Amino acid sequence: MWTRSAASQTTPRAFDHPIYVTRPLLPDFRTYTEALSGIWERHWLTNKGRVHDALEQALREHLRVSHLSLVSSGTAALMLAYRALGIAGEVITTPLTSPATVNSVTWCGLTPVFADVDPERLTLDPAAVERAITPRTSAIVGVHLYGMPCQVDSLRTLAERHRLRLIYDGAHAFGTQIDGEPVSKFGDATILSFHATKVFNTAEGGAVITEDAEIKRRVELLRTLGIQDEVTVALPGINARMNELEAALGLANLDIVERERLARAEIADIYLTRLDGIEGLRPFKLPARVRNSHNYFVVRIVEGASRLSRDDLYERLKSFNVFARRYFYPLCSNFSFYRDLPSSSPVNVPAANRAANEVLCLPLYGGLGHDAAHQICDILEHLLGKPDRPQP
Numbered sequence: 001m002w003t004r005s006a007a008s009q010t011t012p013r014a015f016d017h018p019i020y021v022t023r024p025l026l027p028d029f030r031t032y033t034e035a036l037s038g039i040w041e042r043h044w045l046t047n048k049g050r051v052h053d054a055l056e057q058a059l060r061e062h063l064r065v066s067h068l069s070l071v072s073s074g075t076a077a078l079m080l081a082y083r084a085l086g087i088a089g090e091v092i093t094t095p096l097t098s099p100a101t102v103n104s105v106t107w108c109g110l111t112p113v114f115a116d117v118d119p120e121r122l123t124l125d126p127a128a129v130e131r132a133i134t135p136r137t138s139a140i141v142g143v144h145l146y147g148m149p150c151q152v153d154s155l156r157t158l159a160e161r162h163r164l165r166l167i168y169d170g171a172h173a174f175g176t177q178i179d180g181e182p183v184s185k186f187g188d189a190t191i192l193s194f195h196a197t198k199v200f201n202t203a204e205g206g207a208v209i210t211e212d213a214e215i216k217r218r219v220e221l222l223r224t225l226g227i228q229d230e231v232t233v234a235l236p237g238i239n240a241r242m243n244e245l246e247a248a249l250g251l252a253n254l255d256i257v258e259r260e261r262l263a264r265a266e267i268a269d270i271y272l273t274r275l276d277g278i279e280g281l282r283p284f285k286l287p288a289r290v291r292n293s294h295n296y297f298v299v300r301i302v303e304g305a306s307r308l309s310r311d312d313l314y315e316r317l318k319s320f321n322v323f324a325r326r327y328f329y330p331l332c333s334n335f336s337f338y339r340d341l342p343s344s345s346p347v348n349v350p351a352a353n354r355a356a357n358e359v360l361c362l363p364l365y366g367g368l369g370h371d372a373a374h375q376i377c378d379i380l381e382h383l384l385g386k387p388d389r390p391q392p
Contacts, residue, residue: 012378015321019372021296023365024196024203025260027252035248046243047224055202055247058254063175064182065209067216070247071223074171074193074206076240078104081189081208082139084218085165089136094124095333095344096352097143100193101169102332105141113137114333114343119351122146122284122359126154132343133158139165144173144183146327146361147293148286152178152186159187167191170209174200175261177291184209194250199264199295200257202250205242263366264294267373271297271362274377277387280306281380284359296327297364303357307384310358320379325361 026032039051046052052070060068071077078100082091091105095114105112115128124142140159142150150168159166168186170176171193176183184190189212194205208219218235221228226237272283284298301310308316310326317324331352333344346353362376381387 010382012320012375012382014319015372015375018321018323019363019368019376020323021325021361021363022197023367024201025199025253025257025366027249027256032249032252035252036245039244039248044244046241048241049244049247051244051247051251052242055242055250055254058251059207062254063184063209065184066211067209067213069208069216069219069223070242071206071208071219071240072242073204073240074169074191074195075100075104076223076238077191077193077206077208078141078167078169079108079238080219080222080240081167081191081215082108082110083222084208084215085139085167085188087139087165087167089138090134091139091141092124092129092132092137093141094143094145094352095331095338095349096122096145096328096355097169097332098171098328099332099335100171101141101143102338106337110138111136112332112338112341112343114338114341114349114352116349117145117352117355118151119354121148121151122351122355123148123150124155125351126151126158129155130158133162133164137162137164139167141167141169142187143169143171144176146284146296146298147172147176147290148284149173149176149178149183149290152183156186171195171198171206172295173293174198174295175257175291176293179289180291185211188212189215194246199261199293200250200253202242202246202253205246205250260366261294264297264364265292266370267364267366267368268292268294268297270370270373271299271377274374275299275380275387278380278384279388281384294364296361298327299360299362300355300358301360303354310360313383314360316383317379322363322376322379324363326356327359327361329356329359331356 115132166187168190189210194202222237223240226235228234282300
């Protein structure tokens with residue numbers, strides 16, 4: 001928690017170097033190169049090598065899941081999940097997400113249908129999902145946005161009632177739990193991204209998680225071109241394999257990811273304490289029953305209530321060498337190739353449109369340090385005004 005003096009400079013100094021929204025978690029270089037030496041000795045770079053299999057097993061244990069299959073990216077994980085589950089026709093999802101969530105739907109020959117988000121949680125609104133269901137709907141794709149879990153019980157009820165598949169994009173939710181249960185235990189499948197911007201990374205990579213052994217079998221065939229043995233190609237798969245070099249980075253990072261998450265939690269506490277009460281700025285808070293992945297620290301700059309608009313603040317921060325991000329702006333439903341869909345109408349997704357104009361992700365990574373977090377808060381106070389409360 002904050003113990004520094006409340007006094008701050010009239011005009012805070014800019015950072016000497018750029019402060020980006022995140023920085024990739026990296027292990028000690030010597031630790032990584034030691035892992036690489038075994039790969040060099042074996043001359044085995046891909047196709048389910050020893051390190052690949054070790055990472056799969058370690059992640060299953062770390063995340064407490066039944067089946068986990070490593071793949072080349074979170075986007076590939078989504079595509080493989082859709083194919084393994086036999087999704088066809090329309091897929092209901094959120095427009096407030098990474099392009100990967102929706103573009104993977106399109107790449108699989110499916111039709112995305114946008115449903116609005118809950119105005120506070122910013123995840124799919126179950127009532128909006130139900131309104132979007134048609135005879136062509138085959139699946140719901142929820143996104144655990146910024147680590148905020150979807151309303152999993154309500155979506156499960158909907159999926160069961162309408163006989164739909166339920167898939168979760170958990171790219172922001174590595175290690176997220178609900179009442180102690182891993183978030184990846186919900187739905188037919190959950191995908192993870194291990195991109196460099198994620199709290200746990202393998203540089204590029206991802207995973208498909210499921211409780212169903214048959215889904216796992218199909219995913220693993222599909223990720224290797226459908227090749228079952230030397231003479232049998234069982235499915236029209238793609239190449240979505242993770243290689244040994246990436247898996248070695250993942251094993252090394254898995255040893256330090258919890259330390260990184262706790263360091264991020266300390267920085268998040270500084271932000272929450274310092275920014276509470278700034279007019280027009282609302283930190284995005286997860287429920288107490290949720291274990292936070294701390295992939296992002298999100299604030300909302302409320303339209304009409306703040307001294308600056310979100311976009312003005314975003315630009316002004318750059319003059320202090322602070323590079324926040326507007327995740328996710330513009331909405332996927334506003335992309336040129338989706339905006340003509342009936343479900344893309346702003347009337348259909350008003351809460352998502354508002355969030356896309358208000359959300360700002362502040363820098364969050366363990367190496368940022370407490371002093372830099374305080375300096376960012378000083379800058380925000382300078383730009384937006386001091387909190388309307390007694391300072392600690």
